[in-house]
Each structure stands twice: as structure tokens, then as C-alpha cells.
Amino acid sequence: MKKQPPLLVSQSSEGFNVMVRGKWVKESIQLLQGTFTTLTCKPHASYRFDLSGIETFDTHGIMLLLYHIKKLEKEQCIVHTTGASDTFKTLFSICETHYPHEVPRPKKERMVLSFLENVGRTMVEGYKTLASFFSFTGELSHAISALFFKPANIRLKATLYHIEQSGAGAIPIILLTSFLIGVVIAYQGAAQLEKFGANIFIVEMITISAVRELAPLLTAIVVAGRSASSYTAQIGVMKLTDEIDAMSSMGFSPWNFLVLPRLFALIISLPLLVFFADVVSIFGGMVIASTRLDVSFVEFIDRIKETVALKHLIIGLVKAPIFGCIIATIGCFRGFQITSNTESVGKYTTISVVNAIFWVIAMDAIISVFLTELKL
């Protein structure tokens, strides 16, 4: 049997007769689309569509047919359809009533205007974020001060849980990185100090740089990467699933339940982590000093006692809770900013880690300048 084209157009005295046949389904849509080239559109002519030959159909086939019928009608053609089966008629009329006449398009943007609009939007959003961050820290300090009058409201269990998760969980990676940092400084220092025969100064070099700057900074950066992200994601997902609204409606303060335990956990655990990091990075330096520079462990430790002031260690340990406070505040703040869609979880988690690391480093610089001015 010869395959018949799905559309057969013939001309009579009254106008055009169009035979519609075959399978009008999505699988054959390209074939169907091609045959419409045989249908020429003549304004004010009359078209008679004979639909009796249609075997199968779906909404896509009907939409294609409808589109071309609408196009003819636009040219003031008179269009009749005959011979359609009842089911076809029903679906056809449904499709016709719901035929989209205008396609909503997003407004076209002009280059310069959209650039200016973006600049403006970014600035306004920046301002809004700043304002909401201030309001967040304000509410946070209010929540903390409220605890002074009612210390029973401290969620001890949650705090311990977060100390375990964010503090104890970070120990292995912090030990490893700080050991390696000690090794690296010692190697670099050894190469320079050997030239002057000033081997013993490796002790001050490693100890002061590690306990005062590198160990606190490194620990804070590792914790920011681990915990700022997890705090943001946890709180954000709780917001998405309305858990935070549920808490508030039951009269549980999200501050006491979510934010403060995380804040206290980091404030408590960071100094401890920094102390670990101090010890291990010095140990890493000692290993290299004894192998490369013949400074034995005993000599090294004696020299620390003689020449390295305690203030360096204290300065390093004092910085730690400040960093912890920054990380927890930013992590929680960004978590509360997450709204509506799942994509924003990823977006704000990234922002939160980047912010936390940046502000840790910035705060470290500020403290350095401040302490230098104080001659400490």
C-alpha cells in the first residue's frame, strides 16, 4: 500500500479541500510539519478540512493543526472542519478553548539600562543585607543578654552536640594541616638560616609565627569551611521545610535552639583547637629542625622557654574565640537568608564560607595592626 501524505490539498470551485489523514501524534510531528508547506495560504479563501482519515492523535498533533488553522483564520479565510470522530472533536475543542493566543515573554532589556539596573539592584541588595545583618547581630546580642537573666535557658545538650560536631570532629584535619604548616615553615626557614649559621633562631621563627598567627588562622579557616557551611545548610533547610516557623509558633525561640548553641560551641571549641594546632605545628617544626639543622628536641624546648614570651601564645588563643564568633554568626545569618528554592541553599552556603573566611582574615589583620600599635 502506498503511504499517503498526512495532508492532501486539492482546489475546487468553492475553495480548498484539505484531506487530513494518518497519525497525528508527537512521534511523527516532523513529518506532519513538513507537509504544511503544501498548504498555501490565500486570503479570504475558503478551506474545508476533512478530518475523517485521522487514525490516532494526541494534543501535540492537534496543536499543530490548530496553529495552522488559526493562521488561516488570521488571513480572514473561512475554515470548516468535517468528519471528525467524537473523541477527536472533544479533545479538539478543549485544545481550542485553551489555545494560547499570546505567549508571555520576559521584557527585552537594553544593554545600558540593564547594566545600570544591575548596579542599582546590587547596591540596594547590599544595603539590605547589611541592614538585616545588623538587625541579626542586634537580636543575637539581645538573645545573649536575655540569657544572663535566665541562664537555665541555655541549651546545654545542643551546645555539647555542636562542640562534638564542629570541634571534636575537626581535630584530625586540623592536626594534619598544622603539622604540615610547621614542617613547611621549618623547611623554608632552615634554607635561609643555614646561610648565616643562625640555626638556633629557627625556634623563635617557628614558635612565634605558629602560635601567634598561623595556627589560629589555619584552624579558623578549616572550621569556617566545615562549620559555616553546615550551619548555613542546616538552618536553611529548616527554613525551607517551615521547621523554623513551626518552632516560633510553638513559642520556642530559634535563637536559643539554633543560633546560640552553635555560637557557644564555636567560641568554646576554637581556642581548644588552636591550642592543639599550636602544639602540633611546633612539633612539625621540631622534627625538621632536628633533621635539617641539628637542633635537638631538648635544645628546641629550652630555647622556647628562654626566648619566646608567653604573650604570643595568649594573643593566639585570645583571637580564637573571636574567630569562632565570626564563623558562627555568619554561618547562621546566611542560613536565615535562605528562602524559597533549593538552589539558594547552595548559593548561600557558598557565600557563607567565603564570607566567613574573608572576615576571619580581615579580623586577623585588624588585630595585628591594633596589637602592633599597642607594641605587644
Next chain:
Amino acid sequence: MKNGTLIEAKDVITRFGRHTIHDGVSFSIAKGEIFGLLGGSGSGKTTLLREMILLQKISEGSITILGTNVTTTSFKMAECLRRQWGVLFQFGALFTSLTILENVSIAMKEYTNLPDWLIEKSALMKLSMVGLPPKVATMYPSELSGGMKKRAALARALALDPKLLFLDEPTSGLDPQSARAFDELIVTLRDTLGITVVMVTHDKETIAHVLDRFIILGDKKVLFEGTMASLKETRNEALKNFLS
């Protein structure tokens, strides 16, 4: 399998650990039927639905859909099956990072060679069919209310004109008027496109006026299978009271 049977479940047993959800559930759904899965909360209706759409494995027994045994099917056959049905999840489950129009047209874009303008027109037509105004097309799911999300999700489920439609509580969360319009739409689609509909529902009106046949799950088994009329004749008072 009898001729004209689209879905057949035989002695389905589902266990989560030690917890048994289904203990020998059997039923069959004919082509062109609107079939309901009913039962109290926790009776495993949604689990059964998820098993039919290959989201969950059954522990024992078999489910045959469109002639394919889903428990033993190959990866390729499963892919093929998935394109033949549309699923409406209870809370819509629209892709939040795509607009409504993109949500509806994504399956057409991936699986058919329809030209772009036709995809757009078809998608807009489907949106209008489920009762959404054209302006929602460019909006994101987060900007819509729960009921509107549900309709958009139905439009997405209908995008490819599936042979089989799985609906998980389609009318819950809709106002009564839209719920009836929804029912009407389902019946029209069945009558015109000849699709088979399987739905989990609690809506009394839907059960009475839309479902051709249904099963009532309870006690890990099928307590009843049949039509509304035969349920009224049953002697079992507990079952009778289930719907009143």
C-alpha cells in the same frame, strides 16, 4: 495477564526492615480505567504507588505494567516505561530552579523532536487546561500557592500525553470548585486520550463520581476491590463506614 489489563499486581509484599507494609496485595487495572487506591493513613497507599512507578522495590511478588514486569525489568525497559507515564506528586515536586513553563516543557524538550514554538504552545495549552492563567508561565514555583503548584505539576505530568497517569492525592489542598474542575478534567482526558489513571485519594466526591473501580487497603491487605455500587452491597460494616 488478561487482554486489556494494563497493570497487574500479584501478591505484593513490602517490608521495611522488620516492618511489613503489604502482605500479599493483588489487584488489576484495565485500560482506560480510573482506578483508586484508598485506605486509612499509613495503610501503604503511597508506597504502593511509588512501587508502581519504580521508585521503590517490592520485597516479594510481582507488578506488571504495560506488559513489563517491573521487578525484573532491565534498565533500558525501565527507561522506556518511565516515558509512558506521567506522575503527579502529592506536593507537586516542581523543579524550583525552573519557571513553570520550563517545568512543563522540559520533558517535551528532552524526549521529543517537537519544534520549540510548538513545545511552548503545547505547554501553555496544558497550563490553561489545568486552569492556570498565562501569566504564571514565567513565574517560579516558589511564587505560586500550594494549589497552583499542584495544577502546574499536573500540567507537567500531562506534558507528553502519557498513556498512564499516576496521581497522589490530586485534589487535596484545592478548593472544592477547583477540585471538581480537576475531576472533570481527568474524566475528559480519559475519554478523549484514552489514558488510564491510577490515583491515591481521600476526596469523597472524587471517589463517588470519578473512580471506576478502587481498592481499599487495610491490615496490610486488599480489603475490598470493586465499584462504589458493589461496596454499598457489601455486608462488611467497617468497609461501608469507611466512606461515610
